[in-house]
Structures are given as C-alpha cells and as structure tokens.
Amino acid sequence: MWNLLLRVSREAVHAVVYSIVEDNSLVYRRFPIDPVTPSWIGAIENVVYDNPALLSDFRNIYCIVESRDFIVIPSGCINESRLLFDTAFPDSKLEVLTDETGTRNATVLTGIEPELRGFLNRTFHRVKISGHISSLCRYFASRSGQSNNVRMVANIRESSLDVIVTDSRQLKLANTFSFSAITDAAYYLLACRQRLGLDPHSDELLLSGDQKVREELTPVLRTYISRVMPVIFPPQMFKAGKDSMLAPFDLISAPLCE
Numbered sequence: 001m002w003n004l005l006l007r008v009s010r011e012a013v014h015a016v017v018y019s020i021v022e023d024n025s026l027v028y029r030r031f032p033i034d035p036v037t038p039s040w041i042g043a044i045e046n047v048v049y050d051n052p053a054l055l056s057d058f059r060n061i062y063c064i065v066e067s068r069d070f071i072v073i074p075s076g077c078i079n080e081s082r083l084l085f086d087t088a089f090p091d092s093k094l095e096v097l098t099d100e101t102g103t104r105n106a107t108v109l110t111g112i113e114p115e116l117r118g119f120l121n122r123t124f125h126r127v128k129i130s131g132h133i134s135s136l137c138r139y140f141a142s143r144s145g146q147s148n149n150v151r152m153v154a155n156i157r158e159s160s161l162d163v164i165v166t167d168s169r170q171l172k173l174a175n176t177f178s179f180s181a182i183t184d185a186a187y188y189l190l191a192c193r194q195r196l197g198l199d200p201h202s203d204e205l206l207l208s209g210d211q212k213v214r215e216e217l218t219p220v221l222r223t224y225i226s227r228v229m230p231v232i233f234p235p236q237m238f239k240a241g242k243d244s245m246l247a248p249f250d251l252i253s254a255p256l257c258e
Helices: 040-050 075-088 114-123 132-142 182-196 211-221 235-240 242-246
Strands: 002-008 012-019 027-032 060-065 070-074 095-100 106-112 128-131 150-156 160-167 170-178 205-209 228-230
Touching (some): 012 040, 012 242, 027 242, 060 132, 070 075, 070 132, 075 106, 095 128, 095 132, 106 114, 106 128, 106 132, 106 170, 128 132, 132 150, 132 170, 150 182, 160 182, 170 182, 182 211, 205 211, 235 242
Parallel strands (some): 002 060, 150 205
Antiparallel strands (some): 002 012, 012 027, 095 106, 150 160, 160 170
C-alpha cells in the first residue's frame, strides 16, 4: 500500500515514500553525492543499500533520471529514435529511454547509462524509469485540459531550470538550462518567450520548484511579464504529507500523470 519515488542525478538521490491510503504518511529524504566520487553510479548503489527501507515491497516504484543528454523528436519519427539520438550525441554509449510527453506531437529521447539502468531494473521490481523533462511534460500536459491558450511553465532548481511550453496539447518547447545567477535564469525564460512569440501581457508564466529561487526570480520576471504565478501544488501529494513540498517537483508529480 506504499509507493516509492526516486530521483537520481550527479548531485543527489532523492527518495519519497508514502501510503496511498494514509494521509500525512509521506517521508522525503535527500542523499547528496560527493562530487569527487570515482563512480557516481556506485554512490547511488551505496545510498540504496545503506537504506534498506528503500528495498521494501512497494506497490509502485517510479524513478526520475536527470540527464543532460536528451532530445525532443516528432512522435512520427519514433522508429528512427536511435539514429536521431546518435546524430545529436555522436559516439554516445548511453542507452535510450523513449518517453511519451502527454502531447500529440512529441516524444522525448533520454540517454541513460547502461550500468544505472541495469542496477535499477535488478534492484526495484517493475520500476518505471523516466527522464526528468518527459515527466514534467506529461504532468503539465495532463493539466492543460482543453485550453487553447499557450501555457509556459518553468520548474526551478538551485542552479538549473526546465522550460515546458504547450499549446492545445501540442508541445512547443521542452528544455533544461543551467544558470549561476538569477538574471541568467530570467534571460533564458525571456529568450524562450520571445522566440515563441509569447505575449508579455496575456500569456502567463507558471513557476514551480525551489521556493527560495522562485522568490528571487519572480520580481525580476514581473518587470517584463504581467502574469507570473506559482504552479498550484498537487493537492493529493500535499495531503500525503507536507514534506512533499520539499521534494523536486518532477519527482513528486511522477505518479500523477499516468
């Protein structure tokens, strides 16, 4: 009766466990990875084995993998996935995750280390592995309803942000940008909007993710964009436990967009 949510990256392993029948049961933990570790995949394995509760018999297990190596392709080109990925990332030795976006026109190809995928599949029964950008696409596409308006969402972390733009269940943009200053984050968002021709007065921008960074970024963006608002946090996950608000948004929304 419990779900396990995992998120792995070069910086940390995030873990969420919660009961599907008991409110306020959610527990969230972040396990940092030493940046000088000789094997980040080995470090992930150590986190799991050092916390045997993660090896319990869960109802569902979701794993979000943050990868720099991903591309968005037209859904009609799915049969050429490997060719397209290898063209974008020549000589890549990564395996490719093919993820739906919840939109009519686009699919995401995400590179994952074979050793990482093998460890996850061996260790967690029926684990559902997704790239971070495709998980966000599915969630926000599922929340767009039948709206014909352009919808822009930015999911923010301490030093990177994901940008998702949809229009009538069509994906117009999905990308991740790294930044070192708030002004850089604002620049990427404004540049994306300009490139897509979004109206600064009528086309809203929704923000999710790290609260501290959002509070710094919002007043900068409101200088140029009339409608900058926070994403409504999923009520079912808040009901599961308030610690859900501390977890990465792409992780906490993973079980809500199937």
